Amino acid sequence: MKYFIIGGGVAGTTAAEELRKRDASSEITILSEEHHPLYSRVLLPHYIKGKIPRERVFLKRDTWYAQQNIEWIDGVLATHLDGRNKFVGGSDGREYSYDKLLIATGGETRSIEEDLRGVSYCRTLNDADQFLQLLTEQGKTTRGAVYGGGFIACEYINFFAHFQIPITLAHRGEHFWTRNLLPETGKLIAKHLIKNNVDLHPNSILERLEGDKELEGFVTSTGRYAATILGIGIGIEPDFSWIREAGVEVGTGVKANEFLETNIPDVYTAGDIAEFDDPITGRQLQIGNWMNAMTQGRIVAKSMSGERTSFQIVSSYATNVLGLEIIFVGDVERAAAEEIQVIGSIEEGGITQVFERDGRVVGGVLIGRNTDRTPITKAIQERRSFREISSSFS
Amino acid sequence: MPRIRVMVDPDLCIGAASCVTIAPETFQLNEENKAWVFDHGQEPEGHTYERWLEVTDDEKENVILAAQSCPTLAIFIFDEEGKQLFPEV
Ligand SMILES: Cc1cc2nc3c(=O)[nH]c(=O)nc-3n(C[C@H](O)[C@H](O)[C@H](O)COP(=O)(O)OP(=O)(O)OC[C@H]3O[C@@H](n4cnc5c(N)ncnc54)[C@H](O)[C@@H]3O)c2cc1C
Ligand code: SF4
Numbered sequence: 001m002k003y004f005i006i007g008g009g010v011a012g013t014t015a016a017e018e019l020r021k022r023d024a025s026s027e028i029t030i031l032s033e034e035h036h037p038l039y040s041r042v043l044l045p046h047y048i049k050g051k052i053p054r055e056r057v058f059l060k061r062d063t064w065y066a067q068q069n070i071e072w073i074d075g076v077l078a079t080h081l082d083g084r085n086k087f088v089g090g091s092d093g094r095e096y097s098y099d100k101l102l103i104a105t106g107g108e109t110r111s112i113e114e115d116l117r118g119v120s121y122c123r124t125l126n127d128a129d130q131f132l133q134l135l136t137e138q139g140k141t142t143r144g145a146v147y148g149g150g151f152i153a154c155e156y157i158n159f160f161a162h163f164q165i166p167i168t169l170a171h172r173g174e175h176f177w178t179r180n181l182l183p184e185t186g187k188l189i190a191k192h193l194i195k196n197n198v199d200l201h202p203n204s205i206l207e208r209l210e211g212d213k214e215l216e217g218f219v220t221s222t223g224r225y226a227a228t229i230l231g232i233g234i235g236i237e238p239d240f241s242w243i244r245e246a247g248v249e250v251g252t253g254v255k256a257n258e259f260l261e262t263n264i265p266d267v268y269t270a271g272d273i274a275e276f277d278d279p280i281t282g283r284q285l286q287i288g289n290w291m292n293a294m295t296q297g298r299i300v301a302k303s304m305s306g307e308r309t310s311f312q313i314v315s316s317y318a319t320n321v322l323g324l325e326i327i328f329v330g331d332v333e334r335a336a337a338e339e340i341q342v343i344g345s346i347e348e349g350g351i352t353q354v355f356e357r358d359g360r361v362v363g364g365v366l367i368g369r370n371t372d373r374t375p376i377t378k379a380i381q382e383r384r385s386f387r388e389i390s391s392s393f394s
Numbered sequence: 395m396p397r398i399r400v401m402v403d404p405d406l407c408i409g410a411a412s413c414v415t416i417a418p419e420t421f422q423l424n425e426e427n428k429a430w431v432f433d434h435g436q437e438p439e440g441h442t443y444e445r446w447l448e449v450t451d452d453e454k455e456n457v458i459l460a461a462q463s464c465p466t467l468a469i470f471i472f473d474e475e476g477k478q479l480f481p482e483v
Contacts, residue, residue: 291465
């Protein structure tokens with residue numbers, strides 16, 4: 001049996017590890033665009049803020065692959081897929097045949113059109129190195145800015161604050177996470193940012209950058225702002241072209257059933273890239289967090305090696321921005337919810353939104369209300385309604 | 395039964411809760427969104443980020459699995475002799 005895995009992130013690597021545990025003799029190959037052995041993206045913020053040294057971000061050594069008898073091909077992109085003749089074409093010009101294929105290519109960051117030195121992204125270890133390099137070069141002259149209103153924007157705000165760099169923040173929407181947050185909840189975050197001296201500009205669409213080779217500022221629909229580092233956090237935009245051409249069904253992600261099988265036989269998917277049937281919330285979800293990616297890697301390996309296993313887990317993403325705790329659990333898409341219950345208020349300094357569909361809880365957004373997490377997670381798992389759990393909230 | 399020492403570094407923990415999902419008997423989140431260490435669902439001597447546990451081999455495996463699932467490697471496990479079982483050094 002030949003297992004071929006595209007993408008050496010946590011989903012792909014966990015799948016390889018699990019496949020090897022289950023099958024000592026099969027061929028297992030990981031094709032990976034990045035040159036680094038597996039590292040934790042979640043540790044990149046800790047690394048940037050100096051909480052851990054660089055070598056601590058790695059979860060595997062480069063010798064691990066050989067020890068496990070896993071072929072690790074780094075620095076190569078998959079650019080072509082032939083699902084009928086079962087091979088993958090690489091950017092190195094080679095063709096790789098497979099019996100079972102896993103697409104675990106993660107979430108490529110969406111980029112802005114222009115580029116200047118000073119524009120920063122935050123997905124890879126190289127991105128983190130580059131950010132630290134910019135800070136070192138610019139020192140006290142750094143003017144920090146962030147474009148975006150999501151998780152990565154929060155990270156950039158925390159980075160700049162950590163280094164005591166003044167922050168300008170611009171985002172397109174009325175407030176953070178417009179697809180998930182009610183206006184009241186958005187206002188709570190905005191108030192917190194403004195109170196902590198963030199120069200906040202909502203409803204701002206980026207028009208152009210200013211500067212010759214080095215960034216000096218940027219212009220949006222609401223004004224011109226000075227910046228020497230502009231952190232971009234505007235979501236993900238993976239390259240689906242070669243996947244789509246192969247006839248694999250693609251929506252916002254690579255579509256799959258609850259067993260993480262795509263519509264093409266022997267082609268599977270896992271991690272940030274997967275848009276899978278979620279039996280718990282009764283809807284197709286695409287989820288971008290560590291627990292989801294790692295567990296899917298483990299589950300998909302079972303399915304690939306013959307033990308067809310349904311993926312069923314309620315995962316979450318927890319972060320904080322300048323000390324305000326933010327947690328997303330389960331399905332938190334406003335448009336897909338039938339009702340959203342609100343607990344708390346701006347005055348109380350915390351708001352929880354509970355998302356309901358078909359009379360049961362499917363998700364929760366918790367801002368400054370950590371303790372609501374357990375009852376909400378349980379309610380999702382046990383398919384309960386908000387009424388049944390409402391007494392757990394104070 | 396093996397005895398292991400389980401420790402969470404609250405400075406590294408970000409409340410991702412993978413550990414809680416895998417080993418809820420050993421890890422539970424507190425109000426600060428960090429994982430306390432429990433002893434089979436109990437907290438003798440109250441809340442703590444560090445304690446000795448007496449576990450079966452299966453339980454030990456599961457606690458190690460939980461530690462491996464932590465995206466910030468905030469969980470440390472030692473054996474009776476003080477040898478670090480995870481993260482491997
Ligand atoms: C800064 C940051 C902070 C985060 N913080 C948290 C957090 O606090 N909590 C949390 O739960 N999650 C967090 N996440 C999200 C979490 O890291 C991701 O959900 C997880 O890493 C996804 O893993 P994956 O394996 O699906 O994809 P990835 O880790 O993106 O791996 C995919 C790999 O595939 C490669 N690839 C892509 N296309 C190809 C191709 N065609 N050919 C070959 N290789 C290809 C990519 O280069 C990449 O290396 C954070 C992410 C970032 C960037
Ligand atoms: S998995 Fe790690 S970061 Fe998450 S709660 Fe457990 S110890 Fe903390």
